[in-house]
Amino acid sequence: MKATAVANANIALVKYWGKRDARLILPQNGSISMTCDGLSTKTTVEFSGEYRKDTVIINDEELQRDEKDILGHIEKIRGLAAISHHAKIVSETNFPVAAGLASSASGFAALTMAAAAAAGLELSQKELTVLTRQGSGSASRSICEGFAEWHKGNSSDGSDSYAESIAGRDHWPGFRMIACIVSEAKKKVSSRSGMAQTVATSPYYDGWLKTVEQDIGTIRNGIKSKNFSAVGLTAEQNCLKMHALMLTTKPVIVYWIPATVEIIQHVLAWREEGLECYFTIDGGPQVKVMCLQENEKELQDKLLRLEGVKKTIACRPGDGAALSNSHLF
Amino acid sequence: MKATAVANANIALVKYWGKRDARLILPQNGSISMTCDGLSTKTTVEFSGEYRKDTVIINDEELQRDEKDILGHIEKIRGLAAISHHAKIVSETNFPVAAGLASSASGFAALTMAAAAAAGLELSQKELTVLTRQGSGSASRSICEGFAEWHKGNSSDGSDSYAESIAGRDHWPGFRMIACIVSEAKKKVSSRSGMAQTVATSPYYDGWLKTVEQDIGTIRNGIKSKNFSAVGLTAEQNCLKMHALMLTTKPVIVYWIPATVEIIQHVLAWREEGLECYFTIDGGPQVKVMCLQENEKELQDKLLRLEGVKKTIACRPGDGAALSNSHLF
Numbered sequence: 248m249k250a251t252a253v254a255n256a257n258i259a260l261v262k263y264w265g266k267r268d269a270r271l272i273l274p275q276n277g278s279i280s281m282t283c284d285g286l287s288t289k290t291t292v293e294f295s296g297e298y299r300k301d302t303v304i305i306n307d308e309e310l311q312r313d314e315k316d317i318l319g320h321i322e323k324i325r326g327l328a329a330i331s332h333h334a335k336i337v338s339e340t341n342f343p344v345a346a347g348l349a350s351s352a353s354g355f356a357a358l359t360m361a362a363a364a365a366a367g368l369e370l371s372q373k374e375l376t377v378l379t380r381q382g383s384g385s386a387s388r389s390i391c392e393g394f395a396e397w398h399k400g401n402s403s404d405g406s407d408s409y410a411e412s413i414a415g416r417d418h419w420p421g422f423r424m425i426a427c428i429v430s431e432a433k434k435k436v437s438s439r440s441g442m443a444q445t446v447a448t449s450p451y452y453d454g455w456l457k458t459v460e461q462d463i464g465t466i467r468n469g470i471k472s473k474n475f476s477a478v479g480l481t482a483e484q485n486c487l488k489m490h491a492l493m494l495t496t497k498p499v500i501v502y503w504i505p506a507t508v509e510i511i512q513h514v515l516a517w518r519e520e521g522l523e524c525y526f527t528i529d530g531g532p533q534v535k536v537m538c539l540q541e542n543e544k545e546l547q548d549k550l551l552r553l554e555g556v557k558k559t560i561a562c563r564p565g566d567g568a569a570l571s572n573s574h575l576f
Numbered sequence: 577m578k579a580t581a582v583a584n585a586n587i588a589l590v591k592y593w594g595k596r597d598a599r600l601i602l603p604q605n606g607s608i609s610m611t612c613d614g615l616s617t618k619t620t621v622e623f624s625g626e627y628r629k630d631t632v633i634i635n636d637e638e639l640q641r642d643e644k645d646i647l648g649h650i651e652k653i654r655g656l657a658a659i660s661h662h663a664k665i666v667s668e669t670n671f672p673v674a675a676g677l678a679s680s681a682s683g684f685a686a687l688t689m690a691a692a693a694a695a696g697l698e699l700s701q702k703e704l705t706v707l708t709r710q711g712s713g714s715a716s717r718s719i720c721e722g723f724a725e726w727h728k729g730n731s732s733d734g735s736d737s738y739a740e741s742i743a744g745r746d747h748w749p750g751f752r753m754i755a756c757i758v759s760e761a762k763k764k765v766s767s768r769s770g771m772a773q774t775v776a777t778s779p780y781y782d783g784w785l786k787t788v789e790q791d792i793g794t795i796r797n798g799i800k801s802k803n804f805s806a807v808g809l810t811a812e813q814n815c816l817k818m819h820a821l822m823l824t825t826k827p828v829i830v831y832w833i834p835a836t837v838e839i840i841q842h843v844l845a846w847r848e849e850g851l852e853c854y855f856t857i858d859g860g861p862q863v864k865v866m867c868l869q870e871n872e873k874e875l876q877d878k879l880l881r882l883e884g885v886k887k888t889i890a891c892r893p894g895d896g897a898a899l900s901n902s903h904l905f
Contacts, residue, residue, distance in 0.1 A: 450787040451780040451820060458779040487828060491780060491820035499816060501841065505834030505884070512830065555834070 248332065249293035250364035251575060254356035254568035256286035256342070257388045257395060258424050258527060258535050260482040261462045262489040264455070265446040272384045273408050275446065276459040277399040279466050280388045281424055284416070284565025288350065290338040290357035291575040292365045294325070298333035305338045305354075320355070320382035321362055327378075328366035336362075337575040342426075342560065351438075355379055355386035356568045364570055372567075376410040392416050392567035394470045396463070414470050416564045421540040422475070427550055428558040429506035430532045438530040441493065441500050448497040455492055459485070479525030479537045486527040502531050506555020510534040513553060522546070577661065578622035579693035580904060583685035583897035585615035585671070586717045586724060587753050587856060587864050589811040590791045591818040593767075593784070594775040601713045602737050604775065605788040606728040608795050609717045610753055613745070613894025617679065619667040619686035620904040621694045623654070627662035634667045634683075649684070649711035650691055656707075657695035665691075666904040671755075671889065680767075684708055684715030685897045693899055701896075705739040721745050721896035723799045725792070743799050745893045750869040751804070756879055757887040758835035759861045767859040770822065770829050777826040784821055788814070808854030808866045815856040822859075831860050835884020839863040842882060851875070 257280035265275035301318050303310040310317070321334050336358065340350055359379040363370055370378065372390060380387035380397070388395040391412040400408030446452055462485045469477035493500040507528065514526045514536055524538045524546055538546050540563075547559050586609035594604035630647050632639040639646070650663050665687065669679055688708040692699055699707065701719060709716035709726070717724040720741040729737030775781055791814045798807035822829040836857065843855045843865055853867045853875055867875050869892075876888050 450783040450817065452783075454779040454781075454783050484824070484826065484828070487823045488779065491823045494816045494820045494823075495813070497813065499813070499844070501837070501844065503837050504841065505838045508830070508832050508837050509834045512833065515828070515830065 248295060248365050249291065249574060250361045251289065251291040251571045251573065252357045252360035252364065252568055253287055253289045253571050254353045254360065254389045255282045255284060255565040256288075256350065256353040257282045257385065258426075259385065259388075259529065260466050260478065260527065261459065261485050262529070263385050263397065264489045264492060265442050265452065266384070268403070268405070269443065271405040272380050273405050274384055274397070274399055276456060277463050278385070278388070278397045279413070279463060279470070280385070280395050280397075281422065282389060282392060282395060282416070282565045282567060283424055283426075283562035285560065285562050286342050286353065286426065288338060288340045288353035288357045289571065289575060290336065290354070290361045292358065292361040293335045294330055294332040294365055295335070296332050298335055301334050301336070303336045303338070306340055316382065317358065320358065323381060324359070324362045324366050324368070324378070328368050330366055334362070335576070339575060351383045352386040352389045355383035356389035358382065359386070360390070360568045360570065373409050373411065377406065377408065380405070380408060380410070390568045393418055393564045396467060412567065413467055416566055418564070419470065419473050420563055422564055423538050423540055423543045424562045425536040425538065425543065425547060425550065426560045426562065427510055427534045427536065427556050428560070429510070429534065429555045430504055436500050436502075441496070441530060444498070444500070445492050445496040449492045449495045451492055451495050455488055458488070475523065475539055479523070482527050482537065483525040490528060502528070504532040506553070507532045507534055509553055509555045510536070510550070513549070517546075517549065577624060577694050577696075578620065578903060579690045580618065580620040580900045580902065581686045581689035581693065581897055582616055582618045582900050583682045583689065583718045584611045584613060584894040585617070585679065585682040586611045586714065587755075588714065588717075588858065589795050589807060589856065590788065590814050591858070592714050592726065593818050593821060594771045594781065595713070597732070597734070598772065600734040601709050602734050603713055603726070603728055605785060606792050607714070607717070607726045608742070608792060608799070609714070609724050610751065611718060611721060611724060611745070611894045611896060612753055612755075612891035614889065614891050615671050615682065615755065617667060617669045617682035617686045618900065618904060619665065619683070619690045621687065621690040622664045623659055623661040623694055624664070625661050627664055630663050630665070632665045632667070635669055645711065646687065649687065652710060653688070653691045653695050653697070653707070657697050659695055663691070664905070668904060680712045681715040681718045684712035685718035687711065688715070689719070689897045689899065702738050702740065706735065706737065709734070709737060709739070719897045722747055722893045725796060741896065742796055745895055747893070748799065748802050749892060751893055752867050752869055752872045753891045754865040754867065754872065754876060754879065755889045755891065756839055756863045756865060756885045757889070758839070758863065758884045759833060765829050765831075770825070770859060773827070773829070774821050774825040778821045778824045780821055780824050784817055787817070804852065804868055808852070811856050811866065812854040819857060831857070833861040835882070836861045836863055838882055838884045839865070839879070842878070846875075846878065
């Protein structure tokens with residue numbers, strides 16, 4: 248009744264921002280991401296009659312709050328497996344939590360895979376993405392290797408809202424996502440409450456829904472044909488459309504800080520000078536810069552010279568979630 | 577054949593962003609602004625048979641380029657007055673030009689009033705706003721005192737697209753607009769080309785048009801009843817809607833710099849702490865902070881302590897454009 252899984256974070260190229268069903272976590276639109284080699288979470292889950300309560304330890308700290316989503320998800324898995332033991336969950340993440348580097352995605356992917364295995368559930372990868380999705384929507388993509396598409400689905404029970412790999416980790420090894428850490432502060436507005444406010448209040452949400460399918464087609468095809476310009480530019484525009492939604496949400500959601508804009512302005516200037524790169528930003532201040540391998544070093548050097556950039560982490564397309572034999576306890 | 581006029585800049589509370597007729601400068605939507613006491617341009621125009629060409633001198637510099645709009649406007653006024661003399665135009669502005677402090681608004685308002693008087697045209701204030709509008713749309717509002725509304729109008733000849741004062745300068749003397757100068761660099765994308773790109777390419781422009789009339793009603797009523805919370809919050813939201821349009825324009829328009837976001841984040845935080853203030857931003861990096869007179873000093877002190885703020889100028893509702901007897905040459 249003990250299992251460990253490792254999952255990578257993923258960075259969306261077409262963003263997920265808005266649910267059509269909050270309980271099942273069904274999205275308003277499909278999305279596409281790159282699973283990021285090197286931004287990983289490792290989680291060990293044990294169900295045992297010896298535990299008197301559920302315990303969650305993330306990066307050596309026992310959670311006293313914010314654990315509702317995690318325990319709700321564990322409860323769901325206990326229900327599916329028809330077990331009643333309490334769980335001990337230990338998780339380690341090698342990058343800042345809750346600051347817009349998709350820590351909840353790698354966290355929920357590793358948690359779901361480890362807990363399902365510890366509970367004795369035998370699930371296909373598709374079923375695993377559906378189960379993961381019910382813990383954290385974007386985490387469903389972190390189950391999948393390389394580039395993943397999370398299908399919106401149409402059914403009301405969520406059975407067709409799953410993620411799958413649309414290109415493996417070795418399909419496009421030259422694609423790079425450089426995560427720029429500009430702040431390690433915990434964000435004030437969670438993605439979950441932010442996106443619900445957006446759907447309810449942004450006058451631009453209709454315009455988002457009307458154009459996002461086209462972005463998905465462009466990026467899916469661009470990944471398949473390795474058309475970096477199409478993928479990069481469309482991903483950047485999609486990210487700006489999402490942040491424009493946030494800016495028009497009531498009350499307003501501003502995830503950007505000065506360093507975010509510093510990077511945006513420089514990426515646009517470098518591209519104008521002929522150095523091809525594009526940015527994307529999630530629900531936090533960090534900026535991720537997309538480029539091809541040949542420009543990775545030059546861009547990292549330039550980024551590190553900016554005042555607001557504390558650290559950069561360059562990722563290539565990575566593995567999907569996997570079980571591991573080395574437990575954390 | 578010589579006249580001088582002084583006009584103040586205006587800061588829009590409901591923004592103008594998009595034309596339905598580029599030649600006549602007819603807007604897609606109505607807008608409302610405050611005419612800012614103290615951000616002024618003074619312009620002297622002389623038509624004379626002794627001049628061999630039109631000359632434009634702004635802040636002691638003779639313009640060699642960018643003068644097409646100004647000379648086209650002078651040509652239109654010559655046509656209306658049926659005169660053919662060349663003009664000498666001397667203009668002085670007491671704030672940075674073309675960096676998002678509405679210098680073209682005060683400039684075209686003063687230019688139009690001075691040139692019309694020098695050319696011997698006798699125009700009502702309404703006619704003067706219609707003529708000014710054809711030089712620079714937002715300048716039509718700078719003709720008017722206090723708080724001005726520029727009506728969108730419906731006629732194709734533009735005769736009903738005029739500005740009028742909806743409250744005089746003494747109606748709400750406690751309203752303050754604190755302009756924060758964060759950069760004196762000239763902006764890269766002019767408002768004129770930027771807004772045309774937005775109308776053509778932003779997927780959110782429909783959402784803008786659908787909601788802007790409601791903003792106009794809220795702000796017009798808020799000004800009349802001196803409801804600062806309604807005016808400030810709606811103006812801030814309207815500004816964010818406009819910048820969200822810019823961010824979703826192709827190619828993208830990012831007028832913000834790091835200091836812009838620094839001020840945005842602080843204004844939101846101060847408001848949360850109980851210090852009532854709101855921001856608005858035009859086509860440039862500068863931020864204008866709205867407050868009531870009682871909080872003006874505290875806010876200016878706080879703003880000047882921010883890293884990116886070089887200078888602040890606090891304005892109250894000001895005079896409309898007026899002729900002056902003290903010529904610049």
